[in-house]
Amino acid sequence: xxxxITKPVAVVTGGAGFIGSHLVDVLVERGFAVRVVDDLxxxxxxxxxxxxxxxxxxxxxxxxxxxPGDAAFAGARYVFHLAGIGDIVPSIEKPxxxxxxxxxxxxxxxxxxxxxxxxxxxxxxxxxxYGLAATPTRExxxxxxxxxxxxxxxxxxxxxxxxxxxxGLPVNAICIFNAYGPRVRTTGVYGAVFGVFLRQKLAGKxxxxxxxxxxxxxxxxxxxxxxxxxxxxxxxxxxERFNVGAGAPQSINRLVEILGGEVVYVPKRPGEPDxxxxxxxxxxxxxxxxPTVPFEQGVANMLADIERWRDAPLWEPASIxxxxxxxxxxxxxx
Ligand code: UDP
Numbered sequence: 001x002x003x004x005i006t007k008p009v010a011v012v013t014g015g016a017g018f019i020g021s022h023l024v025d026v027l028v029e030r031g032f033a034v035r036v037v038d039d040l041x042x043x044x045x046x047x048x049x050x051x052x053x054x055x056x057x058x059x060x061x062x063x064x065x066x067x068p069g070d071a072a073f074a075g076a077r078y079v080f081h082l083a084g085i086g087d088i089v090p091s092i093e094k095p096x097x098x099x100x101x102x103x104x105x106x107x108x109x110x111x112x113x114x115x116x117x118x119x120x121x122x123x124x125x126x127x128x129x130y131g132l133a134a135t136p137t138r139e140x141x142x143x144x145x146x147x148x149x150x151x152x153x154x155x156x157x158x159x160x161x162x163x164x165x166x167x168g169l170p171v172n173a174i175c176i177f178n179a180y181g182p183r184v185r186t187t188g189v190y191g192a193v194f195g196v197f198l199r200q201k202l203a204g205k206x207x208x209x210x211x212x213x214x215x216x217x218x219x220x221x222x223x224x225x226x227x228x229x230x231x232x233x234x235x236x237x238x239x240e241r242f243n244v245g246a247g248a249p250q251s252i253n254r255l256v257e258i259l260g261g262e263v264v265y266v267p268k269r270p271g272e273p274d275x276x277x278x279x280x281x282x283x284x285x286x287x288x289x290x291p292t293v294p295f296e297q298g299v300a301n302m303l304a305d306i307e308r309w310r311d312a313p314l315w316e317p318a319s320i321x322x323x324x325x326x327x328x329x330x331x332x333x334x
Contacts, residue, residue, distance in 0.1 A: 007033040009076045010233075013063055013109055014083035015056075016043025018185045019124065019176070023080055023226040024048060028055045030230065037061050037072050038083060047183050063105035068115035078233045079113040081106060081160075082124040084153065087189045091149035092326050102152035103159065110163045118170075120233045123160040125173040125241060126153040127218075127276060135249075135277035139175065139241045146271045147331065157241070164239045172232040174225070177245030177278045181222030181298060182305045186312035190323035193217075193252065197259060198302065198309040207256050208320055211268035216249035218276045221293035221301075231287040245278025246291045258299045266317050269324060271331040 010027050014020040015036030020043065027034050028051055036048065039062040048056055059072045063083045066072075073079070084102045085091075091098045106123070113121045130137050131144030145151040163169040186195035197207050228244045256263055283289050293301075315323075 007031055008078070009033050009035065010078040010080065011035045011037060011073055011076045012080045012082065013037045014043060014081070014124070016040055016045060016047050016058065017082060018047075018183050019179055019222055019225055020080075020082040021047035021183055022181065022222045023082070023229050024051070024056055026223070026226045026230055035059060035072050035076070037063065037066075039063070042085065042185060042187065063109055064101060066108040066112050068111045070112050073112040073116040076113075076116050077119045079109065079118050079121040080229055080233070081109045081121060083109070084124070084156070086149060086185075087187070087191050088147050088149055089191070089324065089326050090189060091152070092147055092330050095148040098148045098152040099155070103155045106156035106159050110159060110169065114163065114167055114169050120170045120172065120238070121160065122229050122232045123157055123171065123173040125157045125175040126150060127175050127177045127243070127245070127278065129154040129157070129175070132271070132273050133276070135275050136247070136279035137243070137277060138279040139243055139282055161239065170238040172235070172238060173241040174228050174232055175241050175243045176225055177218040177220055177243070177276055179222050179225050180219050180302070182302060182308070184222070184302075186309060188313055190315060190320055193255070194302065195309060195312050196315050197255065198306055199312040199314050201259055201261055202306060202309055203314050205314065205316065206262040206264040207259070208266045208315055208317060209252055209256060209263045210266055210272075212265070213253040213256065213263070214251055215272075215274045216251045216276070218245035218247065218249045218278045219295060219298070220244060220246045220291060221298040224291045224293055228283065228287070228289050231283075231289045235287055237286060240286075242283040242287065243278040243280055244283060245276070245280060246295070247278055247280040248295070249275055249277045250295050255299070258296060259303070264317055266320050269327055
């Protein structure tokens, strides 16, 4: 790898993806040599194209093929494990694949980190583990995954904590609420409100507001999420989960107001929370991290970059109804 010998090495699995690529940006700025392990199934090389090759090395690899001693992890000080597969509907349709990548893949990354003797592994956990939660939601809230994606991310986190307990591997988990910002993923799969709305805005079509739009989400700007990962790596604290949200939920109606445009309403989805709200007292007090980008500013940054969504799928009520059929079928009684 063409990295300068004096720089500390950080491995970022999933580093070509949305949150991963912003984390790479922060690590490069902080003087790390970064190795990205990514199979490019969800991420894109273009997310990293602004970095010179001596700062960031991209290793195209599926985490399920990793073995202890893999060259990507040689001499690494930190591992940030963000590789995985997301989205609710495909997880209901293909649970085996989700458990395979998000759980077994995590075990392989843990074994590589253990063999390399890293100072810290930081895992990207999901707030979906809390299910329909009491708010504001603390880290010790009961766990209740509502669909296979949530289960797989939680079991991956349990593996991370198990490696801490059994093998003494230093670890932390960053439990991400709704991350948004430039480069947010737009796969062909329906979901993630920002990709849906920005494409609709570009096309001059109405925003497909779910329910009455009064539901709120604890949207957190991606750069702030990236900073939380770095804080969780550099702290001497280990074996902990830290919630990362803005601690200030925003309604979908407020998002529509900022974006500006017509709306059309689509049915509320079964099992989806009316409110998500992270209690962020733990990370602010223990790691000194806090959100820095106000919602209006974060949305403005995305609007400045809106051309990126020109090729994203354009959703409308009929195609949403079709794409969410499985969701309504399996979660209707939730
Ligand atoms: N949402 C919406 N219209 C859409 C997609 C999503 O109003 O076309 C809303 C959805 O009801 C939720 C919020 O946006 O309140 C975030 O949805 P997303 O799927 O991005 O995340 P999650 O529901 O997993 O928090």
